Amino acid sequence: MRFLAYIFFLVTTYAHVIPHKRHSSRDKFLKLSFKKTHKGNTTDKILFKRGTSEFELINQSTFYSVDLDIGTPIQSVTVLLDTGSSDLWITGYDNPYCSSNGGTTSSIDCSIYGTFNKRLSSTFHDNETSFSITYADETFAKGTWGQDVLSIGGVDISGVSFAVADNTDSQVGVLGIGFEALETTAGATGNFDDPYTYPNLPVVLKNNGVIETVAYCLYLDSADASEGSILFGGVDKNKYSDDLYTIPIINIYENYPKPISITVTLQGLGISSSVNDETITASQIPVLLDSGTTLTYFPSSYVALIAEALGATYVSSGFYELDCPSADDDREFVFDFGGFHITAPLSSFIIKPDSPQDICLLGVVAQSGSSGILGDLFLTHAYVVYDLENYEVSIAQASYNTDEEDIKAIGSTVPNAVKASGYTNTWSGGSSYVSGGNIFTLSDTIKASSTTAAPSSTTKVPSVNTVSTLLGTPEQSSETFSTTTDCTTGDILGDLLCFFSRFS
Numbered sequence: 001m002r003f004l005a006y007i008f009f010l011v012t013t014y015a016h017v018i019p020h021k022r023h024s025s026r027d028k029f030l031k032l033s034f035k036k037t038h039k040g041n042t043t044d045k046i047l048f049k050r051g052t053s054e055f056e057l058i059n060q061s062t063f064y065s066v067d068l069d070i071g072t073p074i075q076s077v078t079v080l081l082d083t084g085s086s087d088l089w090i091t092g093y094d095n096p097y098c099s100s101n102g103g104t105t106s107s108i109d110c111s112i113y114g115t116f117n118k119r120l121s122s123t124f125h126d127n128e129t130s131f132s133i134t135y136a137d138e139t140f141a142k143g144t145w146g147q148d149v150l151s152i153g154g155v156d157i158s159g160v161s162f163a164v165a166d167n168t169d170s171q172v173g174v175l176g177i178g179f180e181a182l183e184t185t186a187g188a189t190g191n192f193d194d195p196y197t198y199p200n201l202p203v204v205l206k207n208n209g210v211i212e213t214v215a216y217c218l219y220l221d222s223a224d225a226s227e228g229s230i231l232f233g234g235v236d237k238n239k240y241s242d243d244l245y246t247i248p249i250i251n252i253y254e255n256y257p258k259p260i261s262i263t264v265t266l267q268g269l270g271i272s273s274s275v276n277d278e279t280i281t282a283s284q285i286p287v288l289l290d291s292g293t294t295l296t297y298f299p300s301s302y303v304a305l306i307a308e309a310l311g312a313t314y315v316s317s318g319f320y321e322l323d324c325p326s327a328d329d330d331r332e333f334v335f336d337f338g339g340f341h342i343t344a345p346l347s348s349f350i351i352k353p354d355s356p357q358d359i360c361l362l363g364v365v366a367q368s369g370s371s372g373i374l375g376d377l378f379l380t381h382a383y384v385v386y387d388l389e390n391y392e393v394s395i396a397q398a399s400y401n402t403d404e405e406d407i408k409a410i411g412s413t414v415p416n417a418v419k420a421s422g423y424t425n426t427w428s429g430g431s432s433y434v435s436g437g438n439i440f441t442l443s444d445t446i447k448a449s450s451t452t453a454a455p456s457s458t459t460k461v462p463s464v465n466t467v468s469t470l471l472g473t474p475e476q477s478s479e480t481f482s483t484t485t486d487c488t489t490g491d492i493l494g495d496l497l498c499f500f501s502r503f504s
């Protein structure tokens with residue numbers, strides 16, 4: 001998750017969890033619905049200068065969240081659902097940044113998403129270990145780990161550890177559902193002598209017998225829908241069209257034996273319309289699938305290829321501008337994951353400022369490093385099964401046609417998923433992107449990719465020190481990025497902390 005306060009898109013939320021009935025006792029899954037809400041506050045309003053004119057973007061923020069019931073008696077808090085991190089933390093009642101506690105220079109209204117007072121809960125167990133996380137926008141959360149009676153959508157998940165942040169300038173807590181290896185306790189931040197992991201939500205659901213496999217599907221529904229859903233342990237065949245294709249989650253960090261982030265290989269990108277199909281690039285690139293990020297990010301040289309194809313020009317801060325496409329513009333982005341495509345209308349990636357009216361910004365943004373992030377603008381068009389147990393992801397084109405469900409539990413395999421033909425043809429290092437190739441002849445996809453990727457001796461496997469760069473910070477060379485965290489301090493601990501912050 002990236003809390004993009006320093007740009008104008010906050011990835012934010014408030015929501016409801018609606019428990020859904022189990023279909024039968026043998027079908028093990030748990031479906032939770034959540035509301036997507038526009039924050040709609042002036043804090044989202046960011047002026048974006050272009051020459052003498054200014055872009056004004058207001059009320060673009062949405063985020064996906066769930067409600068938790070904690071303690072005895074119950075206290076309710078709302079947290080942001082994030083595939084890009086792995087810990088659960090909530091705001092403590094005594095957080096000095098809350099305006100209700102007198103606040104500070106940057107006080108926040110803590111009543112919106114709720115706080116937790118552990119002293120009022122008779123069942124709270126303090127783990128007496130500290131928790132600390134810093135986010136890309138330089139917000140932070142510090143506190144202590146604990147456990148308590150805890151439920152989500154009426155389902156008891158009391159085994160899930162959570163941190164109570166008694167010191168945070170972030171308005172909303174986070175429910176990270178990524179790999180255990182990415183937990184702050186696991187040492188990715190480098191400040192633990194004794195790294196360890198603990199069962200986070202998806203693992204506890206399996207341990208408690210609610211689901212059979214540590215896997216879940218995220219369905220964001222259409223862009224204008226007010227709700228999305230997460231289905232733990234199951235796949236809903238009615239939420240996608242065509243086939244569900246499986247590809248491996250890849251490990252882009254040499255110091256880890258297994259993948260720690262939900263990163264897959266994007267094998268090519270094109271633009272398709274009723275009159276033309278154009279391949280932008282058939283170069284491979286690792287991309288993080290992150291529900292906690294709104295926009296799409298690629299390395300600057302990769303975005304440059306996209307901008308060229310669209311006739312977009314660089315503005316600043318990694319952003320490109322273009323003439324706002326007309327209402328009948330039918331161009332689509334075509335994402336090639338190795339033998340299958342996910343399409344998404346260009347209009348989904350267009351940010352319309354409130355002013356000026358004729359110039360739009362591209363929601364595909366340049367960042368440093370050699371990997372990308374596919375956030376909600378992309379994920380809205382994809383139905384994604386995150387199979388953390390088998391280090392695989394299955395993807396299909398999302399379908400918004402019906403509210404009817406056709407849910408099957410995920411057992412040892414993902415129901416109805418087939419291996420993508422490009423399954424084994426994944427990113428193997430390197431970060432040079434070339435235009436051309438042809439992703440539109442699917443049988444040619446594999447060939448195109450393998451000739452442009454795997455660049456001989458220049459192939460670099462990232463070390464821990466470059467992890468932050470890989471996950472990407474916004475364009476450092478841009479003159480206007482003032483609040484970017486520099487992750488290449490040369491100090492390993494600093495870099496690792498910074499690295500972790502990329503997942504916020």
Ligand SMILES: *[C@@H]1O[C@H](CO)[C@@H](O)[C@H](O)[C@H]1NC(C)=O
Binds near residue numbers: 039041
């Ligand atoms: C923000 O946008 C949403 C959805 O478009 C709309 O319902 C809401 O009224 C807007 N809020 C403000 C303050 O403009």
Ligand SMILES: *[C@@H]1O[C@H](CO)[C@@H](O)[C@H](O)[C@H]1NC(C)=O
Binds near residue numbers: 041112
């Ligand atoms: C937005 O502003 C309104 C009015 O100022 C306030 O009532 C509301 O709580 C704020 N919402 C958020 C999410 O900050």
Ligand SMILES: *[C@@H]1O[C@H](CO)[C@@H](O)[C@H](O)[C@H]1NC(C)=O
Binds near residue numbers: 147161185198
């Ligand atoms: C907190 O304590 C419980 C019980 O001893 C333990 O199982 C859990 O792993 C601990 N959580 C963390 C985050 O250390």
